[in-house]
Amino acid sequence: MNESIETGTGLNTEDMTISVGPQHPSTHGVLRFVVKTDGEVISEAIPDVGYLHRSIEKIGEKVTYHGYVPYTDRADYLAAMFANQAFCMAAEKLARTEVTRRGEFCRVVACELNRIASHLISVGTFGQDIGAMTPFVHALRERETVNNLMEEICGARLTYNYIRIGGVGYDIVPETLTKIGEFIDHLEPIVDEFNRLLSGNKIFIERLAGVAIVSREDAFSYNLVGPNLRGSGIKWDIRRDIPYSVYPELEFDVPIGTAHVGKLGDSFDRYWVRIREMQESCKILRQCLQMMPKGPAISKVPRKFRPPAGECYARVEAPRGDMGFYVVSDGSEYPYRVRIRTGSFTAMAIIDKLSKGIMLADLIALIGSLDVDAPEIDR
Amino acid sequence: MQAQEIYVALEQQFPGQVSDLKAEVLEPYLTVAGASIVEVCKFLRDRAGMDFEVLSDLTALDWPKEEKIQVVYHLFSYGHNHQIVLKVDLPRDNPKIATVEGIWKVANWFEREIYDLFGVIFEGHSDLRRIMLPEDWTGYPLRKDYVEQEEYDGISTQRAPLVEKLLR
Numbered sequence: 001m002n003e004s005i006e007t008g009t010g011l012n013t014e015d016m017t018i019s020v021g022p023q024h025p026s027t028h029g030v031l032r033f034v035v036k037t038d039g040e041v042i043s044e045a046i047p048d049v050g051y052l053h054r055s056i057e058k059i060g061e062k063v064t065y066h067g068y069v070p071y072t073d074r075a076d077y078l079a080a081m082f083a084n085q086a087f088c089m090a091a092e093k094l095a096r097t098e099v100t101r102r103g104e105f106c107r108v109v110a111c112e113l114n115r116i117a118s119h120l121i122s123v124g125t126f127g128q129d130i131g132a133m134t135p136f137v138h139a140l141r142e143r144e145t146v147n148n149l150m151e152e153i154c155g156a157r158l159t160y161n162y163i164r165i166g167g168v169g170y171d172i173v174p175e176t177l178t179k180i181g182e183f184i185d186h187l188e189p190i191v192d193e194f195n196r197l198l199s200g201n202k203i204f205i206e207r208l209a210g211v212a213i214v215s216r217e218d219a220f221s222y223n224l225v226g227p228n229l230r231g232s233g234i235k236w237d238i239r240r241d242i243p244y245s246v247y248p249e250l251e252f253d254v255p256i257g258t259a260h261v262g263k264l265g266d267s268f269d270r271y272w273v274r275i276r277e278m279q280e281s282c283k284i285l286r287q288c289l290q291m292m293p294k295g296p297a298i299s300k301v302p303r304k305f306r307p308p309a310g311e312c313y314a315r316v317e318a319p320r321g322d323m324g325f326y327v328v329s330d331g332s333e334y335p336y337r338v339r340i341r342t343g344s345f346t347a348m349a350i351i352d353k354l355s356k357g358i359m360l361a362d363l364i365a366l367i368g369s370l371d372v373d374a375p376e377i378d379r
Numbered sequence: 380m381q382a383q384e385i386y387v388a389l390e391q392q393f394p395g396q397v398s399d400l401k402a403e404v405l406e407p408y409l410t411v412a413g414a415s416i417v418e419v420c421k422f423l424r425d426r427a428g429m430d431f432e433v434l435s436d437l438t439a440l441d442w443p444k445e446e447k448i449q450v451v452y453h454l455f456s457y458g459h460n461h462q463i464v465l466k467v468d469l470p471r472d473n474p475k476i477a478t479v480e481g482i483w484k485v486a487n488w489f490e491r492e493i494y495d496l497f498g499v500i501f502e503g504h505s506d507l508r509r510i511m512l513p514e515d516w517t518g519y520p521l522r523k524d525y526v527e528q529e530e531y532d533g534i535s536t537q538r539a540p541l542v543e544k545l546l547r
Contacts, residue, residue, distance in 0.1 A: 050511040057496075058520055093405055220432040220457070223485040236457055312405040313436070313453060313464075324436055326453070337521075341436040341453075349488040378511060 015043060020363070022051050029374025033351075037360055045355035045363055047348050052378040060338030065091050065165060065305040068335065072325075073159035075340055076376035078121055081107075081114040082318035083325075083340070084163035089244065090314035090327040091165045094307035102295040103167025104246045109180065109288050110153055110162055110172075111316075112281040116187065117146040118319035119274045119281075126271060126368040127198050130207050135198040142190055145183055152176045165305060167298030181289050184282045191278055199275060208271065209262030212354045212366040219265070222350040225343045226321020227277065228370055231257040231270035238317035250287050252280045267369035274319075274371070306333055320344050320371055344376040380428060380461050382407030388429070392422055408451075408464035413476050416452075416467055420482050423454060423463070430456045431463070434479070437489035439497045441471070441522045448474045448497060448522075469499065478504040496521040 021032035030051035036044040056075055060068050072087045073080035085107055092099060099107075124139025147157040153172055154162035162169050172180075198204055214224065219232040229236060237254040239247040255276035257269030309331040315324045321343030330336040347370040355363050386400040386409055396419065399410040411419050423431045436453040452465040469476060478501040479486045490501040491510040498519035501507055509516065515532075518525055527536055 050509075050513075053511040055520060218484075221484040223433050223435065223483065234457065241460060310404055322435070324453075326436060326438060326451070328440060337440055339436065339438040341438075345488065346485050349485055353484075 013038070018360075020045075021048075031348075031372075031374045031377065033363070035355075035360065035363065040359050040361075042355050042358055042360060042363060045352060047351055049348060049374070049377050052375045054375075054379065056379045057338055057340060060335050062334065064333050065307070065335060066303070068338065069164060070159065070161040072340075073161055074375065075342065075379055076318070076320065076323075076344075076373055077158050078373055079114055079118040079319045080158060080160050081111045081162060082316050082323050084160060085111060085245075086314050086316045086318075086323050086325040087327070087338070088163050088165050089316065090312050090325040091305070091307060093312045093314055094310055094327060094329050095165075095305065097166050097301055098299050099245075100167050100296050100299050101246075101293050102171070103297050103299070105288055105292050106168040106172050106297055107163055108245055108247070108250070109177075109285060109292075110150070110160070110168070112284050112288070113146055113149060113153075113180065114160075115281050115319050116278050117143045117150075119278050120146070122319070122368075122371045123194070123198070123271060123274055126371075127204065129364050129368040130204060132198060132201065132204060135194060138190075138194060138197065142187060145186075149176065149180055149183060152179070164298060164301075166301035167296070169298070171297040177289055177292065180285060184285050188279065188282055191275065195275065199272065205261050205268060207362075207365055208268035208369065209266060211262070211267045211362050212358060212369065213263050214265040214270075214350070214354065216265070218350065218353070222353075223346045224321070224350065225346065226317065226319065227273040228270055228321060228343070228347055230255065230273045231369075232265035233257045233269075238315050238322060242315060244314075244316065246288075249291070250284050252284050255280065267365050270369045270371075304333060306331060318343060320347070320373060320376060340379050342376045342379065344370075344372040344374075347372050348377050380459060382409070382463060385409075385423075385429065385463050388426070389419060389422070393419060406453075406462070406464050408466055410466050410468065413467045413469060416465070417477050417479060417482070419465070420452070420454075420479050424482055428459075430458050432456060432458070434483035434485055434489070435462070437479075437486060437493065439493045439499055439521070441497065443471065443523045446471045448499060450474075450476060450493065450499060452479075474499040475502055476500075477502050480504060495519075498522065 016037050018035045020035050022030045032048040034046045059071050072083040075083045120139040120143040124136040127135040151157050154160045214232045216232055219229050233256050235254050235256050240254055255273050257264055260272050261268050307329045309329055311328040313326045315322050324341035326339035327335050328337040382402045389397045393415055396412045396415040397409055401408055423429045431454040433455045435455040438451050440449040447468045448471050450467045455462045493499050494507055495509040495511050
């Protein structure tokens with residue numbers, strides 16, 4: 001039992017230990033916190049992860065390079081396209097395989113659509129965690145359209161297995177491209193509507209402004225990535241700063257936290273980065289639809305894919321930030337080692353520190369604002 | 380800064396502690412002696428011009444033939460947009476190395492994961508527990524010679540292939 005605390009009034013109180021999760025609705029998958037609280041104020045929140053550990057890294061050593069692509073989908077089911085791409089980029093770098101130009105554009109289109117879908121889930125469930133039910137339904141409705149588009153592109157709604165070594169599995173047909181264009185035209189006003197509904201809502205703002213502030217130093221030390229890093233005012237985006245694919249040819253802004261309603265790096269800033277990133281993704285998609293070149297969607301890649309011995313680390317800017325695949329080849333058909341470094345894992349590591357001294361209800365806001373995704377933590 | 384320059388600076392600062400620079404590969408890496416990893420990391424983080432403020436990734440590789448486990452540090456600098464990979468060779472039968480938790484806080488979780496899956500002991504670590512697997516799990520799954528235990532807590536981990544079952 002916890003030690004009792006002298007209050008000086010002759011009455012003693014005790015710290016309370018609560019288990020939040022693993023099936024708590026706000027934990028986005030299966031993860032658990034052991035929370036010590038003094039009344040409603042948290043003194044310690046220790047994350048307990050591993051419930052969804054599927055040993056994706058070990059599986060990587062037992063299947064071929066081509067065969068591993070569907071497994072990467074499962075690393076983060078909300079943004080499977082990015083894991084596909086990061087792994088394929090690593091394999092391509094190792095084997096010095098060219099990607100066709102149309103293939104690159106198909107990748108960017110699919111990825112940005114996926115980013116919109118992932119951010120919609122993130123901001124929608126975030127609202128729900130804080131107690132706003134309606135925006136969740138609105139966000140999910142739009143995401144459903146993205147899933148339909150994805151189904152047209154590659155036949156799957158969540159685990160795509162679309163990006164392959166050398167390009168993409170299937171070309172995107174002109175009809176689908178038209179539909180994507182229509183969807184962007186439809187989505188942009190919806191984001192404004194969403195802002196009226198949720199982002200500008202006084203209750204929502206007051207729940208988030210100034211809560212769980214991440215300083216610049218902590219963001220570096222805990223290696224926060226993606227919107228969580230940018231929320232602390234650091235202008236850093238792999239698409240812009242370590243350019244890959246055709247991103248250097250595309251114009252887009254990198255939104256950062258600006259202390260919009262509270263303090264720099266608070267929960268609202270992180271949320272607000274995601275909203276604006278959806279708008280940037282729309283911009284990127286629109287340019288891609290115009291620039292879409294003709295040609296094959298995938299280059300000729302041998303069925304027996306044997307990259308020379310060596311190692312490489314490929315990063316992409318996933319919705320949850322820097323997703324890195326460290327692939328080591330020993331020259332055989334199977335990877336010697338696949339390491340997946342994900343944004344959620346490092347975001348989870350900071351929760352213990354940020355939760356000290358905040359209210360229990362704010363812990364829920366903190367988890368939501370970091371957009372952690374349990375399967376991506378555990379892999 | 381190029382890997383070559385980083386290597387030269389490290390050699391000057393820590394004579395005999397760094398070796399084996401591979402600059403002509405996709406991700407240039409160098410080998411650091413296990414005993415001085417903390418000082419090397421601190422130097423790389425704090426020295427002007429290096430400024431590796433971020434530990435992008437920390438993982439390990441198992442090489443049973445060479446009887447070693449390699450711990451691999453991916454360092455990155457936002458300010459200079461450069462990266463360097465450090466490798467430390469540890470004996471496979473008794474892999475021990477000092478923690479870099481004091482330099483980058485995220486190392487706490489990365490090191491727990493390596494401990495869990497490779498069995499590397501990080502000395503001075505504040506909370507070295509298994510992170511992915513249950514506390515009473517035996518063995519380190521990402522080692523190459525890992526044999527899956529037949530049952531865990533009374534639950535069998537073996538399943539007859541479905542086809543065989545149907546044919547029976």
